[in-house]
Amino acid sequence: MLRRSHIRSLLLTSACLAWLAPAFAQTADPVEAPSPAPQQEDTEARQKTVVVRGQFIPDEKRSTSEVSSLIDESDFQLQGDSNAAGALARVAGIATADDQFIYVRGLNERYSSALLNGSPLPSPAPLRRVAPLDLFPTSALKSVLVQKTYSPNLPGEFGGGLVDLRTKAIPDHRFLTIGGGFSFDSETTLQHGLLYDGSDTDYLGIDDGARDRPSLADGLTRDFGQQLTDNSSLLVLQKGEIGPNVETSLTAGDRYDVSSDLSVGILGAFGYSNKWQTRVGERALAFDQAGELAEQYRVDRKSTENTVGMNGLAVLGFDLFDNHQITFTGLITRSTDKEGRTVQGINNEGVDLRTDALEWFERQLWTTQVLGEHVFPDLLGLEIEWRGSYSEALRNAPYQLSNQYAVLPDGSFRLNTSPAANRIQFSRVDDDTTDFGIDFTLPLARGGAACRYFCEIELKAGYAYVENDRVAESIIYNIEGTGATDGLNRLDYIYNYIFANGLGNVSQVVGPQFPPYYRATLETDAGYVGADIQLTPYIRAAIGARYEKSIQAVDVLTDLKDLTGNVVEGVNESEDLLPAFTLTWNPVEDIQVRGGYSETITRPQFRELAPPEFVDTETDLNFVGNPYLKNAAIKNYDIRAEYYFARDQFATFGVFYKELENPIEEFLVSLEPVRTSFINVPSAKLYGFEIEYEQKLPMQRWTGWSFFDSRDLQIKTNYTWSDSEIDANGDVAINAGSPLFPVRGLTPAAGRIEDGRRLQGQSEHLFNLQIGLLNEEAGSELNLLVNYVSDRIRTGEFVARGVPAFTEQPPTRIDLVWNKSFGGDGTDYEFSLNIENILGEGYQAYQELNGDRVDIDTYDEGTVFSFGLKRKF
Numbered sequence: 001m002l003r004r005s006h007i008r009s010l011l012l013t014s015a016c017l018a019w020l021a022p023a024f025a026q027t028a029d030p031v032e033a034p035s036p037a038p039q040q041e042d043t044e045a046r047q048k049t050v051v052v053r054g055q056f057i058p059d060e061k062r063s064t065s066e067v068s069s070l071i072d073e074s075d076f077q078l079q080g081d082s083n084a085a086g087a088l089a090r091v092a093g094i095a096t097a098d099d100q101f102i103y104v105r106g107l108n109e110r111y112s113s114a115l116l117n118g119s120p121l122p123s124p125a126p127l128r129r130v131a132p133l134d135l136f137p138t139s140a141l142k143s144v145l146v147q148k149t150y151s152p153n154l155p156g157e158f159g160g161g162l163v164d165l166r167t168k169a170i171p172d173h174r175f176l177t178i179g180g181g182f183s184f185d186s187e188t189t190l191q192h193g194l195l196y197d198g199s200d201t202d203y204l205g206i207d208d209g210a211r212d213r214p215s216l217a218d219g220l221t222r223d224f225g226q227q228l229t230d231n232s233s234l235l236v237l238q239k240g241e242i243g244p245n246v247e248t249s250l251t252a253g254d255r256y257d258v259s260s261d262l263s264v265g266i267l268g269a270f271g272y273s274n275k276w277q278t279r280v281g282e283r284a285l286a287f288d289q290a291g292e293l294a295e296q297y298r299v300d301r302k303s304t305e306n307t308v309g310m311n312g313l314a315v316l317g318f319d320l321f322d323n324h325q326i327t328f329t330g331l332i333t334r335s336t337d338k339e340g341r342t343v344q345g346i347n348n349e350g351v352d353l354r355t356d357a358l359e360w361f362e363r364q365l366w367t368t369q370v371l372g373e374h375v376f377p378d379l380l381g382l383e384i385e386w387r388g389s390y391s392e393a394l395r396n397a398p399y400q401l402s403n404q405y406a407v408l409p410d411g412s413f414r415l416n417t418s419p420a421a422n423r424i425q426f427s428r429v430d431d432d433t434t435d436f437g438i439d440f441t442l443p444l445a446r447g448g449a450a451c452r453y454f455c456e457i458e459l460k461a462g463y464a465y466v467e468n469d470r471v472a473e474s475i476i477y478n479i480e481g482t483g484a485t486d487g488l489n490r491l492d493y494i495y496n497y498i499f500a501n502g503l504g505n506v507s508q509v510v511g512p513q514f515p516p517y518y519r520a521t522l523e524t525d526a527g528y529v530g531a532d533i534q535l536t537p538y539i540r541a542a543i544g545a546r547y548e549k550s551i552q553a554v555d556v557l558t559d560l561k562d563l564t565g566n567v568v569e570g571v572n573e574s575e576d577l578l579p580a581f582t583l584t585w586n587p588v589e590d591i592q593v594r595g596g597y598s599e600t601i602t603r604p605q606f607r608e609l610a611p612p613e614f615v616d617t618e619t620d621l622n623f624v625g626n627p628y629l630k631n632a633a634i635k636n637y638d639i640r641a642e643y644y645f646a647r648d649q650f651a652t653f654g655v656f657y658k659e660l661e662n663p664i665e666e667f668l669v670s671l672e673p674v675r676t677s678f679i680n681v682p683s684a685k686l687y688g689f690e691i692e693y694e695q696k697l698p699m700q701r702w703t704g705w706s707f708f709d710s711r712d713l714q715i716k717t718n719y720t721w722s723d724s725e726i727d728a729n730g731d732v733a734i735n736a737g738s739p740l741f742p743v744r745g746l747t748p749a750a751g752r753i754e755d756g757r758r759l760q761g762q763s764e765h766l767f768n769l770q771i772g773l774l775n776e777e778a779g780s781e782l783n784l785l786v787n788y789v790s791d792r793i794r795t796g797e798f799v800a801r802g803v804p805a806f807t808e809q810p811p812t813r814i815d816l817v818w819n820k821s822f823g824g825d826g827t828d829y830e831f832s833l834n835i836e837n838i839l840g841e842g843y844q845a846y847q848e849l850n851g852d853r854v855d856i857d858t859y860d861e862g863t864v865f866s867f868g869l870k871r872k873f
Helices: 004-019 021-025 041-052 073-079 084-088 222-228 491-500 699-703
Strands: 068-072 094-097 101-104 112-116 141-147 161-167 175-185 192-195 238-241 245-259 262-289 292-320 324-346 352-376 382-407 413-415 423-445 456-480 505-508 517-536 539-557 568-585 591-602 613-616 621-624 632-646 649-661 664-671 674-680 683-697 712-727 731-735 744-748 765-775 780-789 792-795 806-809 813-824 827-836 843-849 852-859 864-872
Touching: 068 073, 073 084, 073 141, 073 765, 073 780, 073 813, 084 094, 084 101, 084 141, 084 161, 101 112, 101 161, 175 262, 192 262, 192 292, 192 324, 222 456, 222 491, 222 505, 245 864, 262 843, 292 843, 292 852, 632 683, 664 792, 674 731, 806 852
Parallel strands: 112 161, 621 674
Antiparallel strands: 068 141, 094 101, 141 161, 175 245, 175 864, 192 238, 245 262, 262 292, 262 852, 292 324, 324 352, 352 382, 382 413, 382 423, 423 456, 456 505, 456 517, 517 539, 539 568, 568 591, 591 632, 613 621, 632 649, 649 683, 664 674, 683 712, 712 765, 731 744, 765 780, 780 813, 792 806, 806 843, 813 827, 827 864, 843 852
16 A cells, blocks of 8 residues: 555655756757847847747647646557546546546536537436546547636536547548557456356447347236346356456558648547456445444445447548648447446344345447638638537446345345345436537737737637437336245246246336436527737737526426426526636746636536436445536636746646535435435635646766666656635525425525535545656657545535545556557557556545544455557558
């Protein structure tokens, strides 16, 4: 385990390296500035200063006032990350949750947005409207931009940051790359795991129809129950040996110059992966008893999850007359989780029970998009960019089986006879997004080289329309009549017996707590204006505002086809004017200082507005929505200093502060079962600072050692400290009725959530360190990577019952990545070796009270050894 003393040492090392950056910078290769043309003496002096000052500041950093981070294909390779979520965990101020979602500057995923080439994405995650970023393989991406300060050309739903995933562009020449690899997990590979057969095409992540729900033509008859349980491949949990993980990819492209005015480019990519992970751990729950934590129950948990991923990308682009480009992009990405899980222990009533679950979750997202970029030199250089896209996301769980057994004194098991003990659930979420946007930029310049003030002005304006629609269903059946099956052990025999002998029965779980359907929509119209002004040769300002009008609605239904069955509607309608102002100052040489202020919002997610109950199988928590949630309003303040002492080498320091009005927090509302809901906390504040440092050190010149003749040492590190505080003084709106018959009620916030505690998902410390040894002559890159995230609140407390919040501690990651390229037969090869989670740290969630701590959710994670080979033609 990486102790806190080790973390402090790493942070101290990072700070020392940043402090020594100016000294190291003197060893970097100098870049000479071009000599100015002969002019009058004062103009010549000014122009010479302009050229020298800021010579190392990248163009994209010089021309924008926003705080942003960019990672590209070279970073993906150096870090060895296979998907966007993993790659973003290395960025300053960003942490990941569930290896899918990002937390930016201490704000959880609800405060972030994800775009694909500038277009919003739907989400297949039933509890979130943000797309899970593990769906996007780095093999299909050119780069990922993270913008941490708001600008009016972006969606106004912006709190922590915005992620823009940029797919590979059309190539400049013909190429073909084929890759493959395999990996071993020390906790999973060649170990015994929990398996079940499923369908014949499960290895593709596609069900062949075996999990389809039988016809309900004759109602819930015994015949229906027999059809529901007649496939033993979906019922029997087995133990078996787990093989290695495998993956393969192919990317190809070409460019055709049809004429001097027309070029056509095409690109295609495909990827497949098949991975396994076994988790062994415990789950528990504790409550306050006379100022000390007392366990209510503790159970053992073991699961094996098989994740199959497939993705495909197609890009067709046209370059017209040097100033116009149109690009068509199609992307489909899919991830299927097949899991066998068993939980055993004594419940809060003192009964020893075992619950087995066999599950199948399909997540899929596909998008079609067309982008246009046009420059009109005869219209003062007017630039027009437009986009249109349609995307669909799917989350399908066609057959989730859960069975409960009583553990008898002799250690044998008997199928439980209680009505809710044995269930089969069918659930599906369909989410689609339609997007259209257009942006205008008019660059104006005056005065030439002698100009002192307001020499460059960019006027900006644009419009965007987004419609996001969702349909969700959850159908649950109880299997009853299992009491007359003593002596039968296998589950398929039990179900066959009870239905064949007329003993079994199937009932659908319905009623006020479990309405089966909901529909949701979010429609947003937005327009913005702004100006980017070069006030002086060294001061640049950006000012603008965005107007958004939106309506968000959730309908709970008993029948999707008969809308007259609508029994409740949650509506959230708003009009918002969102200003933004940023200032960038280049005071001396290669130093930039940025400051900014903006106002943004964040909306409730669909599932948070929907009153029906939903079970999260990852945490075994039940969620209940609140139809009376409203938007949170955020005021953002940022200051950041950047020092660029060589090309792509820099040190930065930034401070941020956020005021949140009505932020949405999750809290516990019951223990039997463990159930959570959501409220608008009256207010909160968040503040912190970020440090980044990147440099390539010519160690041979610095040390004189011959070992470094052709090697450079590259150091990248960042650290973020943040804190937050909730103000629970005031009343909050809750659902005082049932999911089907909600009643708006007001209750003191302090009775639901602890005043003064941190925001959900906020970590005090985020730290990344990357140390690389680069040998360009040998085509070798060796990198050691460290990622540390301190503890954060996963779920809020239950104030009325004295149950503390659930706090999680993500594992500290130390990885080693080695890439080696070599040639042969006129082709290039690239070999990679990754060792992930070298310390073998696992996941921990706990409750804490007055110095007492009880672990409530823990599991081991293994060290993963990965080997890969690519061939480039």
